[in-house]
Amino acid sequence: MKILLGKDSVLKNTGDNTLVIDAVATSCGCTKVEYDKEPVRPGGSVDLHVSYKAEHPEHFNKTITVYCNAKVSPLLLKIMGNAE
Template sequence: MKTVKTTFFAVIAMFAFSANSNAQAPAKNPLTKPAITTTPAATKPSAPVAWKAEVYDFGDIKKGTPVSHDFTFTNTTKQTVLITNVKASCGCTATDYTKTPIKPGETAYVKATYNAAAPGAFSKTVTVTLNENETPKVLTIKGKVVEPQS
Protein backbone atom coordinates (compact mmCIF):
# COMPACT_ATOMS: atom_id res chain seq x y z
CA MET A 1 0.00 0.00 0.00
CA LYS A 2 2.90 2.28 0.76
CA THR A 3 4.22 1.73 -2.81
CA VAL A 4 0.84 2.66 -4.30
CA LYS A 5 0.75 5.94 -2.29
CA THR A 6 4.31 6.80 -3.32
CA THR A 7 3.54 6.06 -6.97
CA PHE A 8 0.30 8.05 -6.73
CA PHE A 9 2.10 11.11 -5.30
CA ALA A 10 4.85 10.81 -7.90
CA VAL A 11 2.28 10.81 -10.70
CA ILE A 12 0.48 13.81 -9.16
CA ALA A 13 3.79 15.69 -8.80
CA MET A 14 4.71 14.99 -12.44
CA PHE A 15 1.26 16.14 -13.57
CA ALA A 16 1.54 19.33 -11.52
CA PHE A 17 5.02 20.03 -12.87
CA SER A 18 3.86 19.37 -16.42
CA ALA A 19 0.80 21.59 -16.01
CA ASN A 20 2.95 24.38 -14.58
CA SER A 21 5.42 24.32 -17.46
CA ASN A 22 2.57 24.34 -20.01
CA ALA A 23 1.02 27.31 -18.24
CA GLN A 24 4.10 29.37 -19.02
CA ALA A 25 3.94 28.74 -22.77
CA PRO A 26 0.85 29.93 -24.63
CA ALA A 27 -1.30 27.18 -26.03
CA LYS A 28 -1.08 26.77 -29.79
CA ASN A 29 -4.32 26.52 -31.68
CA PRO A 30 -3.80 24.39 -34.79
CA LEU A 31 -6.63 26.26 -36.55
CA THR A 32 -5.03 29.68 -36.09
CA LYS A 33 -2.86 30.98 -38.94
CA PRO A 34 0.45 32.62 -38.00
CA ALA A 35 0.54 36.40 -38.15
CA ILE A 36 2.16 37.87 -41.24
CA THR A 37 4.14 41.00 -40.62
CA THR A 38 4.70 43.48 -43.41
CA THR A 39 6.47 46.78 -43.63
CA PRO A 40 4.09 49.63 -44.38
CA ALA A 41 4.81 51.35 -47.69
CA ALA A 42 5.59 54.59 -45.90
CA THR A 43 8.57 53.03 -44.11
CA LYS A 44 10.04 51.13 -47.05
CA PRO A 45 13.21 52.79 -48.34
CA SER A 46 12.73 54.57 -51.63
CA ALA A 47 15.17 54.42 -54.51
CA PRO A 48 18.01 56.84 -53.79
CA VAL A 49 18.16 58.12 -57.36
CA ALA A 50 15.96 58.42 -60.46
CA TRP A 51 17.67 57.06 -63.58
CA LYS A 52 16.74 58.73 -66.88
CA ALA A 53 17.12 55.32 -68.61
CA GLU A 54 18.52 51.92 -67.62
CA VAL A 55 18.91 50.45 -71.12
CA TYR A 56 20.45 52.05 -74.21
CA ASP A 57 20.37 50.56 -77.72
CA PHE A 58 23.09 51.83 -80.10
CA GLY A 59 21.47 50.08 -83.07
CA ASP A 60 23.93 49.23 -85.87
CA ILE A 61 27.49 50.45 -85.34
CA LYS A 62 30.60 50.05 -87.52
CA LYS A 63 33.19 47.49 -86.48
CA GLY A 64 36.23 49.13 -84.89
CA THR A 65 34.36 52.31 -83.96
CA PRO A 66 33.94 52.65 -80.17
CA VAL A 67 30.59 54.04 -79.00
CA SER A 68 29.65 55.63 -75.67
CA HIS A 69 26.51 56.44 -73.77
CA ASP A 70 26.05 58.50 -70.59
CA PHE A 71 23.46 57.09 -68.21
CA THR A 72 22.30 59.98 -66.04
CA PHE A 73 20.47 60.06 -62.74
CA THR A 74 19.18 62.62 -60.26
CA ASN A 75 19.59 62.31 -56.50
CA THR A 76 15.98 62.26 -55.24
CA THR A 77 16.83 61.91 -51.54
CA LYS A 78 17.56 64.51 -48.89
CA GLN A 79 21.04 63.06 -48.38
CA THR A 80 24.25 63.13 -50.39
CA VAL A 81 24.79 60.08 -52.64
CA LEU A 82 28.17 58.69 -53.67
CA ILE A 83 28.95 56.22 -56.45
CA THR A 84 31.11 53.66 -54.65
CA ASN A 85 31.63 51.08 -57.41
CA VAL A 86 31.09 50.72 -61.16
CA LYS A 87 31.85 47.40 -62.85
CA ALA A 88 31.45 46.41 -66.51
CA SER A 89 30.47 42.84 -67.38
CA CYS A 90 33.53 42.34 -69.60
CA GLY A 91 36.76 43.94 -70.77
CA CYS A 92 35.17 45.13 -74.01
CA THR A 93 33.30 47.84 -72.07
CA ALA A 94 35.05 50.74 -70.34
CA THR A 95 33.39 52.93 -67.73
CA ASP A 96 33.66 56.42 -66.29
CA TYR A 97 31.43 58.08 -63.71
CA THR A 98 30.90 61.07 -61.44
CA LYS A 99 33.53 60.77 -58.70
CA THR A 100 32.31 63.58 -56.44
CA PRO A 101 29.42 63.34 -53.93
CA ILE A 102 26.03 64.05 -55.50
CA LYS A 103 23.94 66.41 -53.38
CA PRO A 104 20.12 66.27 -53.25
CA GLY A 105 18.64 67.40 -56.57
CA GLU A 106 21.95 67.14 -58.44
CA THR A 107 22.49 65.06 -61.57
CA ALA A 108 25.39 62.65 -62.17
CA TYR A 109 26.46 60.19 -64.87
CA VAL A 110 27.84 56.74 -65.54
CA LYS A 111 29.46 56.43 -68.99
CA ALA A 112 29.71 53.08 -70.77
CA THR A 113 32.01 52.79 -73.81
CA TYR A 114 31.85 49.66 -75.99
CA ASN A 115 34.91 48.93 -78.18
CA ALA A 116 32.96 47.31 -81.09
CA ALA A 117 35.81 44.99 -82.06
CA ALA A 118 33.78 41.87 -82.91
CA PRO A 119 30.93 41.80 -85.44
CA GLY A 120 27.50 40.66 -84.27
CA ALA A 121 24.86 41.53 -81.71
CA PHE A 122 25.95 42.47 -78.20
CA SER A 123 24.36 43.16 -74.84
CA LYS A 124 26.63 44.27 -72.01
CA THR A 125 25.92 45.37 -68.47
CA VAL A 126 27.41 47.90 -66.09
CA THR A 127 26.69 47.40 -62.39
CA VAL A 128 26.57 50.59 -60.31
CA THR A 129 26.71 50.66 -56.51
CA LEU A 130 25.75 53.78 -54.58
CA ASN A 131 26.58 54.34 -50.90
CA GLU A 132 28.03 50.83 -50.35
CA ASN A 133 24.90 49.52 -48.55
CA GLU A 134 22.48 50.08 -51.43
CA THR A 135 21.37 47.38 -53.86
CA PRO A 136 23.40 47.73 -57.07
CA LYS A 137 21.70 48.99 -60.24
CA VAL A 138 22.36 47.13 -63.48
CA LEU A 139 22.49 49.25 -66.63
CA THR A 140 22.51 47.71 -70.12
CA ILE A 141 23.99 48.75 -73.46
CA LYS A 142 23.20 46.79 -76.60
CA GLY A 143 23.40 46.95 -80.35
CA LYS A 144 24.85 45.23 -83.39
CA VAL A 145 28.38 45.60 -84.74
CA VAL A 146 28.45 45.45 -88.55
CA GLU A 147 31.35 45.21 -91.00
CA PRO A 148 32.07 48.55 -92.69
CA GLN A 149 31.08 48.83 -96.36
CA SER A 150 34.08 48.68 -98.69
Protein backbone atom coordinates (compact mmCIF):
# COMPACT_ATOMS: atom_id res chain seq x y z
CA MET A 1 0.00 0.00 0.00
CA LYS A 2 1.28 3.47 -0.87
CA ILE A 3 0.05 6.63 0.83
CA LEU A 4 0.33 9.96 -1.01
CA LEU A 5 0.10 13.15 1.04
CA GLY A 6 0.21 16.70 -0.33
CA LYS A 7 0.54 20.18 1.09
CA ASP A 8 0.61 23.57 -0.60
CA SER A 9 2.80 26.26 0.95
CA VAL A 10 3.54 29.84 -0.05
CA LEU A 11 7.03 31.33 -0.17
CA LYS A 12 6.78 35.14 -0.09
CA ASN A 13 9.48 37.51 -1.28
CA THR A 14 9.77 40.08 1.52
CA GLY A 15 12.99 41.55 0.14
CA ASP A 16 13.65 44.52 -2.12
CA ASN A 17 15.08 42.47 -5.01
CA THR A 18 13.66 39.83 -7.31
CA LEU A 19 13.87 36.36 -5.78
CA VAL A 20 15.33 33.65 -8.00
CA ILE A 21 15.05 30.03 -6.91
CA ASP A 22 18.07 28.18 -8.30
CA ALA A 23 17.18 24.70 -7.07
CA VAL A 24 15.08 22.78 -4.56
CA ALA A 25 16.37 19.59 -2.92
CA THR A 26 14.58 17.12 -0.66
CA SER A 27 15.96 14.80 2.01
CA CYS A 28 14.70 11.68 0.20
CA GLY A 29 13.19 10.52 -3.07
CA CYS A 30 9.81 10.06 -1.40
CA THR A 31 9.35 13.86 -1.19
CA LYS A 32 8.75 16.01 -4.28
CA VAL A 33 8.29 19.77 -4.72
CA GLU A 34 6.64 21.46 -7.71
CA TYR A 35 6.76 25.23 -8.19
CA ASP A 36 6.72 27.93 -10.87
CA LYS A 37 10.30 28.53 -11.99
CA GLU A 38 9.72 32.23 -12.81
CA PRO A 39 11.50 34.88 -10.68
CA VAL A 40 9.41 36.35 -7.85
CA ARG A 41 9.12 40.15 -7.70
CA PRO A 42 9.42 41.97 -4.36
CA GLY A 43 6.16 41.51 -2.45
CA GLY A 44 5.21 38.57 -4.68
CA SER A 45 4.99 34.92 -3.79
CA VAL A 46 5.38 31.46 -5.26
CA ASP A 47 3.29 28.40 -4.42
CA LEU A 48 5.21 25.29 -3.43
CA HIS A 49 3.30 22.03 -3.86
CA VAL A 50 4.94 19.43 -1.63
CA SER A 51 4.03 15.76 -1.92
CA TYR A 52 5.20 12.85 0.21
CA LYS A 53 4.74 9.21 -0.74
CA ALA A 54 4.87 6.69 2.12
CA GLU A 55 5.22 2.97 1.47
CA HIS A 56 3.25 2.15 4.64
CA PRO A 57 1.67 3.99 7.62
CA GLU A 58 4.46 5.78 9.48
CA HIS A 59 5.64 8.98 11.13
CA PHE A 60 7.73 11.15 8.80
CA ASN A 61 10.04 14.13 9.23
CA LYS A 62 11.56 15.49 6.00
CA THR A 63 13.61 18.52 4.98
CA ILE A 64 13.23 20.65 1.86
CA THR A 65 16.17 22.89 0.95
CA VAL A 66 15.52 25.93 -1.26
CA TYR A 67 18.64 27.39 -2.90
CA CYS A 68 18.04 30.98 -3.97
CA ASN A 69 19.54 34.46 -4.13
CA ALA A 70 18.12 35.52 -0.74
CA LYS A 71 20.53 36.93 1.86
CA VAL A 72 19.90 33.85 3.99
CA SER A 73 20.25 30.89 1.64
CA PRO A 74 19.57 28.07 1.56
CA LEU A 75 16.11 28.20 3.11
CA LEU A 76 15.17 25.08 5.09
CA LEU A 77 11.58 23.90 5.24
CA LYS A 78 10.42 20.97 7.39
CA ILE A 79 7.43 18.73 6.90
CA MET A 80 6.36 16.16 9.44
CA GLY A 81 3.32 14.13 10.27
CA ASN A 82 1.80 10.68 10.30
CA ALA A 83 0.91 8.82 7.13
CA GLU A 84 -2.13 6.74 7.98
